[in-house]
Amino acid sequence: MKKDITIVGAGLVGSLCSLYMTSRGHNVRIFEKRKDLRSEIISAGKSINLALSERGLTALKKVGVHEEVMKIAIPMYRRIMHDEKGILSEQEYGNPGQAIYSVSRAELNALMMELAEKKGAKLEFNQLCKDVDFDKSSVTFENTITNKDKTIDADIVIGADGALSEVRNKMVENLKHEFKLHKIGHSYKELLIPSGENGTHLINKNALHIWPRGEFMLIALANLDGSFTCTLFAPTTGDNSFENLNTKEEVETYFNQVYPDFTPLVPNLFEQWEENPTSSLGIVRTYPWHVKDNAILVGDSAHATVPFYGQGMNAGFEDCRVMDELMDKHGEDLKSCFAEYSQERKPNGDGVQDLSMQNYVVMRDKTADPKFLLQKKIEQKFANSYPEKWIPLYSMVSFTNISYSDAWEIGMKQEKMMEEIMKTPNIEKEWESDEIMRKMCSLV
Numbered sequence: 421m422k423k424d425i426t427i428v429g430a431g432l433v434g435s436l437c438s439l440y441m442t443s444r445g446h447n448v449r450i451f452e453k454r455k456d457l458r459s460e461i462i463s464a465g466k467s468i469n470l471a472l473s474e475r476g477l478t479a480l481k482k483v484g485v486h487e488e489v490m491k492i493a494i495p496m497y498r499r500i501m502h503d504e505k506g507i508l509s510e511q512e513y514g515n516p517g518q519a520i521y522s523v524s525r526a527e528l529n530a531l532m533m534e535l536a537e538k539k540g541a542k543l544e545f546n547q548l549c550k551d552v553d554f555d556k557s558s559v560t561f562e563n564t565i566t567n568k569d570k571t572i573d574a575d576i577v578i579g580a581d582g583a584l585s586e587v588r589n590k591m592v593e594n595l596k597h598e599f600k601l602h603k604i605g606h607s608y609k610e611l612l613i614p615s616g617e618n619g620t621h622l623i624n625k626n627a628l629h630i631w632p633r634g635e636f637m638l639i640a641l642a643n644l645d646g647s648f649t650c651t652l653f654a655p656t657t658g659d660n661s662f663e664n665l666n667t668k669e670e671v672e673t674y675f676n677q678v679y680p681d682f683t684p685l686v687p688n689l690f691e692q693w694e695e696n697p698t699s700s701l702g703i704v705r706t707y708p709w710h711v712k713d714n715a716i717l718v719g720d721s722a723h724a725t726v727p728f729y730g731q732g733m734n735a736g737f738e739d740c741r742v743m744d745e746l747m748d749k750h751g752e753d754l755k756s757c758f759a760e761y762s763q764e765r766k767p768n769g770d771g772v773q774d775l776s777m778q779n780y781v782v783m784r785d786k787t788a789d790p791k792f793l794l795q796k797k798i799e800q801k802f803a804n805s806y807p808e809k810w811i812p813l814y815s816m817v818s819f820t821n822i823s824y825s826d827a828w829e830i831g832m833k834q835e836k837m838m839e840e841i842m843k844t845p846n847i848e849k850e851w852e853s854d855e856i857m858r859k860m861c862s863l864v
C-alpha cells in the first residue's frame with residue numbers, strides 16, 4: 421500500500437533512501453534544515469571528498485543510479501605513503517583493477533538530490549526538525565527564514581539527519597532509547613592542494629596519499645578539478661596537537677619538519693589553517709533504530725563513526741539497501757520489518773565503528789612499518805592462491821558486501837594467525853616460500 425513518508429535530512433543517505441522509497445511507489449517528502457546546496461556549488465575544489473566503495477556502489481546500483489555517480493568519481497587503486505624525507509612507497513588496495521573512488525561530498529549530495537527529485541520526492545529546504553510525535557508519525561519543522569512552525573503528518577518518519585540527529589534525540593528523550601556519544605581525543609582540519617597548470621594534478625590522482633606519523637597523519641584525495649582535499653588528523657591536546665599550532669611560525673615549522681614534501685604544494689598553508697575549522701570526531705551508538713511501524717533511523721543518525729575506514733556513507737547507503745530487502749521480505753508487516761532492521765543493522769553499526777577505530781592505528785602508524793607491509797603482502801599472496809580460504813580484511817570491508825560484524829570477527833581471527841606467521845624466523849626472506857603458504861593453510 422502507498423505510504424506517506426517524511427524523511428528528515430537531505431544529506432547523502434536521506435537522498436538515497438528517498439530513491440528506494442519512491443521506487444516502491446511511496447509518496448516521499450524530504451525536509452532539510454540548510455538551504456539548497458545546489459544553488460551554491462561553484463568550485464568542487466572547495467568541497468570535502470569521500471571514498472566510495474563496494475557497499476555504497478552496490479546500494480547505488482540496486483536503485484539504478486550507479487552510472488550517474490561514477491561520472492564524478494576518481495578511482496584510487498592504492499595507498500601511497502610519504503615518509504619524513506618525502507620518499508614514497510605504495511600498497512595496492514586489492515587485486516589489480518580493484519579501486520575505491522574519490523567523490524566530492526557536495527557534488528555527490530547535489531546529484532543525489534537531483535535524482536531524488538527526478539524520481540518524484542518533494543524536497544523542502546530551510547526546514548529544521550524540532551519535534552517528532554512517534555504515535556502519529558508527525559514531525560514539526562521550523563522554517564529557518566520565517567521562524568514559523570508547521571507539523572507534517574505521515575505514515576512513516578525516516579531520520580536521516582546525521583550525527584546530531586533530532587529524530588534520534590526525540591527517541592532517546594521520549595522513549596528512553598539507549599544512547600552513547602564517544603568523542604575521541606583527535607580532531608581534524610581540512611586543507612587544499614590546488615591544481616597545477618591547466619587543472620593538472622600535482623601528485624598521483626589515482627591513489628589515496630598518506631603521510632603516516634604514528635600518533636597523527638595527513639591524507640589527500642583527488643578532486644576532478646586537479647586539486648586534492650587533504651585532512652590532518654592529530655591529537656586535540658598534548659604533544660604534536662592542534663593546541664600547539666596557532667601562529668604562522670608554529671604551523672609552518674610543524675609542516676616543514678613533519679610533512680616536508682607536502683608544504684611546497686600548498687602556497688597559502690597558513691591562510692587555510694586559519695580559515696578552515698578544526699572539528700572533533702566521535703562515535704554515536706544508539707538502540708533501537710526504530711519505533712514500532714512508525715519510524716526508523718538511517719545513516720549517521722544511527723551509527724555515526726570516525727572516518728578512518730572511509731565507510732560512514734557506505735554503511736548508510738547499505739542501511740537503505742537492507743531496508744529495501746526487508747520491505748520485500750515483510751510486505752505490509754512494517755512492525756516486523758523495522759524490528760528486524762534494528763536487530764540486523766545494530767551489530768553492523770557497531771562493527772563499522774570498531775573497524776574504523778582499528779584502521780586509525782593502521783593508517784597513522786602501521787602503514788609506515790615495513791613488517792606490517794610485509795604481512796599484507798603475505799596475506800595478498802595467500803588470498804590470490806586460495807581465494808576461498810582468505811579475503812584480506814581491507815578487501816572484505818571495501819570490496820565485498822560481507823557484513824561489517826562478520827568482517828570484524830573474521831579479521832580479528834586472521835590477525836591472530838598472522839601473528840604466528842610473522843614469528844617465523846627470517847620471514848623477510850622466507851615469505852614467498854611454499855612452506856609459508858603451507859603453514860597458512862594449516863592455520864585457517
Ligand SMILES: Cc1cc2nc3c(=O)[nH]c(=O)nc-3n(C[C@H](O)[C@H](O)[C@H](O)COP(=O)(O)OP(=O)(O)OC[C@H]3O[C@@H](n4cnc5c(N)ncnc54)[C@H](O)[C@@H]3O)c2cc1C
Nearest residue numbers: 429431432433453471549581582719720727730732733734
Ligand atoms: C572528515 C570526514 C571524512 C569522511 N570520509 C568518509 C569517506 O571517505 N567515506 C565514507 O563512506 N564516509 C566518510 N565520512 C562519513 C560520511 O561523511 C557520513 O557517514 C555521511 O555523510 C552520513 O550521511 P547522512 O546522510 O547520514 O548524514 P549527513 O551527511 O550529516 O546529512 C544529514 C543531513 O540532515 C540535515 N539535518 C541535520 N539536522 C537536521 C534537522 N534537525 N532538521 C532537518 N535537517 C537536518 C543536515 O543539514 C544534513 O543535510 C567522513 C566523515 C568525516 C567527518
